[in-house]
């Protein structure tokens with residue numbers, strides 16, 4: 148059972164965290180770290196730090212904990228003798244899959260696959276899922292252009308010199324303020340913070356602005372529609388220009404909600420139109436659900452809210468799915484072995500845990516709970532912005548994937564720090580001024596009560 152409420156005994160980080168930080172700083176940079184965590188004592192929606200402080204955690208390891216800390220179903224899976232081998236022996240899944248692999252994929256991943264996407268490849272993290280989704284898009288483009296999935300001899304020789312045709316000038320269209328990872332290809336479409344890009348060579352790929360919506364949505368339907376149309380037209384133009392410049396766009400990548408760039412939303416119509424643009428230019432439609440996937444928006448996949456006629460071509464996932472990877476349409480499966488490949492291709496033990504997560508989500512109707520808790524969370528945020536109009540604005544969200552804007556970056560920093568001192572862990576925010584909520588799928592009314600009591604107390608003192 149979880150803790151009843153937060154309990155703060157020391158400043159955060161406390162003395163024990165500071166001691167551990169000092170020791171660790173001899174080995175690596177510790178500047179970005181918040182505090183050390185006692186993961187044995189952390190339970191459900193509550194995190195316990197090295198100094199015994201208990202906080203309600205609505206950030207959950209950068210939105211990557213689906214059922215909270217030490218969920219009994221996951222602990223039990225680890226204690227089950229038939230699972231030991233999966234944890235002890237890390238299979239090179241691309242070469243030597245365990246006999247249970249297909250059944251594990253079915254139970255953990257295919258049973259929750261986005262509608263219309265029956266194939267899946269596992270990876271280790273979100274970035275490498277995005278990286279390989281791009282590679283799949285490039286291979287698919289070239290196979291179509293050649294009329295043959297097999298590269299030619301000229302392809303194979305020229306690519307060793309990084310020259311066309313074997314090394315094609317293909318690109319991916321991304322959006323301003325998007326986040327898709329930090330390796331060189333993914334980073335080329337990550338445009339949320341300069342510090343993630345500076346000093347690193349990236350591909351100069353085309354980009355388009357992502358809509359900046361006015362809230363409450365009901366009051367600004369016409370303006371928001373115009374804003375979305377403008378962004379779509381600029382995306383179309385960017386693709387047209389890139390194709391004309393001999394840098395064909397092989398894919399478009401977009402997040403259902405830009406989760407690092409400021410929790411930026413767009414309408415279902417926007418995404419349907421974007422899929423039509425992808426089709427119009429024969430580019431793959433890649434939906435990056437690394438942060439929005441696995442239930443936080445009240446549907447298992449955020450893009451299910453759009454009511455697409457056809458599925459996206461690729462959907463990437465990680466974080467709350469405990470394992471990285473991507474679902475894709477059968478037609479774009481890579482044809483040759485060892486092209487979408489790395490040593491481990493994810494981690495079989497994470498499939499064992501994910502099976503349990505999927506079971507709990509189903510047995511405890513957690514998507515229903517996320518929808519209910521999401522209404523409580525959003526209503527509470529709307530109440531906060533009415534009560535403190537000088538502090539908060541633009542309350543928004545789908546399911547419990549919510550956010551609210553602070554007046555400015557300093558106000559946000561002060562607010563988050565005071566919330567921590569009052570027993571609520573909220574992470575560092577999204578974009579310049581947004582506070583984001585990334586609670587577990589078990590977040591419920593009593594957690595919201597604790598959250599809003601603390602928010603009201605902190606806001607009243609600012």
Ligand SMILES: Cc1ncc(COP(=O)(O)O)c(CNc2csc(C(=O)O)c2)c1O
Pocket residue numbers: 209272273274275277326327328329402406407435436437438439465466
């Ligand atoms: C939409 C989306 N796509 C890809 C990624 C990369 O996933 P990881 O490589 O971090 O697992 C992420 C990772 N999210 C993330 C949050 S803070 C952060 C960072 O590196 O600062 C990364 C994501 O939100």
